[in-house]
Amino acid sequence: MPVLDRQALPGATGTSPNPVPRAPDRIPETAPTPLQRHYINLSAIALIAGFVAITALETGSQLGSPLVKICVLVGGPILLLTTGDAILRIWRSAWAWMPVNRGRGLFRLSWVAVGLIGLLVILGAWLLVLAA
Numbered sequence: 702m703p704v705l706d707r708q709a710l711p712g713a714t715g716t717s718p719n720p721v722p723r724a725p726d727r728i729p730e731t732a733p734t735p736l737q738r739h740y741i742n743l744s745a746i747a748l749i750a751g752f753v754a755i756t757a758l759e760t761g762s763q764l765g766s767p768l769v770k771i772c773v774l775v776g777g778p779i780l781l782l783t784t785g786d787a788i789l790r791i792w793r794s795a796w797a798w799m800p801v802n803r804g805r806g807l808f809r810l811s812w813v814a815v816g817l818i819g820l821l822v823i824l825g826a827w828l829l830v831l832a833a
Contacts, residue, residue: 728797736786743779750776754830765833777827784823788816 736743754772762769795809 725801728794728801730790730793731797732793734786734789734793736782737790740783740786743783747776747779747783751780763833764830769830770833773827773830777823777830780823781820781827784816784820788813788820791816 734740750772754769754776757766757768757772758764791809791813795806795813798806798809
């Protein structure tokens with residue numbers, strides 16, 4: 702069986718005389734976001750609180766039950782903070798990409814818009830549960 706990994710193209714002889722410059726795959730971050738070191742741990746807490754709240758709702762608890770409210774009180778602010786931190790990272794990434802590859806920068810800006818919409822949905826759900 703022939704080896705297919707990293708073979709040269711048929712007819713290729715070494716390096717081409719006119720190499721095409723490529724955009725970099727990554728741009729390094731210049732400054733960490735405020736929650737970057739704690740992002741995964743905080744997200745895990747929010748995930749567990751959300752899991753417990755959703756499971757309680759699926760098993761018949763009401764939206765205003767103490768278990769659901771406690772989980773939302775614990776996980777909601779953490780989820781809002783971590784989502785805001787992620788949006789900040791995407792925002793910085795978008796503007797770092799603009800001078801290098803405008804298409805990648807604009808794509809990241811579209812994800813900032815999606816993140817802001819998600820942030821509003823999370824805030825609305827949080828307020829809905831607390832008002833119940």
